[in-house]
Amino acid sequence: MSFLAGYGGSVKQGANTLATVTDWELDPSSDMYETTVISGSRAKTYLPGLYGATVALKVNFDATDTNGVIAMQNNIFSATPTVLAFTLSPNGGTNNYTFNAWVKDMKIHDPVNNIVTADTTLQITGAVSYS
Amino acid sequence: MAIPVLAIETAAFARMRGDTTLQGLMTSGSAPNWSIYGFEGVPINQPFPYIAAGVPMSQAGTAETLSTPGKDVKLQISVLTQTGPDGGFAQAWAIANRIDDLFNRKALDLSASGFSNFFILFESAPELPQADGITQHIPITFKLMTQG
Numbered sequence: 001m002s003f004l005a006g007y008g009g010s011v012k013q014g015a016n017t018l019a020t021v022t023d024w025e026l027d028p029s030s031d032m033y034e035t036t037v038i039s040g041s042r043a044k045t046y047l048p049g050l051y052g053a054t055v056a057l058k059v060n061f062d063a064t065d066t067n068g069v070i071a072m073q074n075n076i077f078s079a080t081p082t083v084l085a086f087t088l089s090p091n092g093g094t095n096n097y098t099f100n101a102w103v104k105d106m107k108i109h110d111p112v113n114n115i116v117t118a119d120t121t122l123q124i125t126g127a128v129s130y131s
Numbered sequence: 132m133a134i135p136v137l138a139i140e141t142a143a144f145a146r147m148r149g150d151t152t153l154q155g156l157m158t159s160g161s162a163p164n165w166s167i168y169g170f171e172g173v174p175i176n177q178p179f180p181y182i183a184a185g186v187p188m189s190q191a192g193t194a195e196t197l198s199t200p201g202k203d204v205k206l207q208i209s210v211l212t213q214t215g216p217d218g219g220f221a222q223a224w225a226i227a228n229r230i231d232d233l234f235n236r237k238a239l240d241l242s243a244s245g246f247s248n249f250f251i252l253f254e255s256a257p258e259l260p261q262a263d264g265i266t267q268h269i270p271i272t273f274k275l276m277t278q279g
Contacts, residue, residue: 007195007197009197010198017198018197018198019196020196020198021196021197022197024197060194113252114193115250115276
């Protein structure tokens with residue numbers, strides 16, 4: 001057994017490690033098609049279908065972080081956005097989730113008595129690979 | 132990785148001791164210390180008014196990220212005065228107000244020590260008459276967020 005400490009995680013956009021991420025959450029899920037038929041049983045049955053995922057990133061906003069939060073912001077504001085490649089690791093690159101994603105939404109939050117943050121949702125497009 | 136206490140105290144002393152307005156209020160002092168002390172300690176029989184500054188609390192930081200450690204720190208700057216025609220809490224508050232001008236929302240440059248400070252905010256300044264009946268104390272506390 002080898003549990004993982006959260007501070008060992010990392011997020012890359014392309015080749016660049018994002019320096020201001022405080023939390024990430026990947027939520028892959030699969031559609032489930034019900035295949036229950038009339039029978040003597042009370043149990044439902046299912047068949048897995050399409051899968052997809054989003055990623056929730058908690059980020060400290062840094063206006064000089066052009067490879068990180070600014071690149072993600074531009075993915076929303078650009079007239080011709082291009083899909084971004086991401087790598088998430090729970091253990092500093094030993095194991096990785098890699099995928100392409102669009103930036104679905106950002107919540108840039110500026111409280112007067114705390115740090116400015118930019119909570120971001122990535123919509124994964126295509127497959128997620130794990131190695 | 133380290134704890135930025137000494138870096139913060141060093142930067143805070145430099146800011147206070149280098150301010151000509153605060154120098155003018157520290158009537159017991161002269162260059163280079165201007166009756167402003169910290170990790171080196173307050174001298175025995177130090178005349179009033181004087182300032183004693185320190186960092187009583189450093190803890191896990193709001194600015195901690197996956198790639199960079201962060202520490203939240205309390206910087207406490209104590210103003211001490213004694214009763215007299217030019218002293219008392221009137222003198223203490225004049226000094227405290229200048230300290231607030233010097234620090235509130237004005238981040239410290241800690242880059243020489245490998246840290247960054249982007250957040251410093253006034254937190255409290257209680258008025259504390261001392262038990263001897265002739266000494267006044269205002270500890271001013273600021274909250275800092277650092278990385279490095």
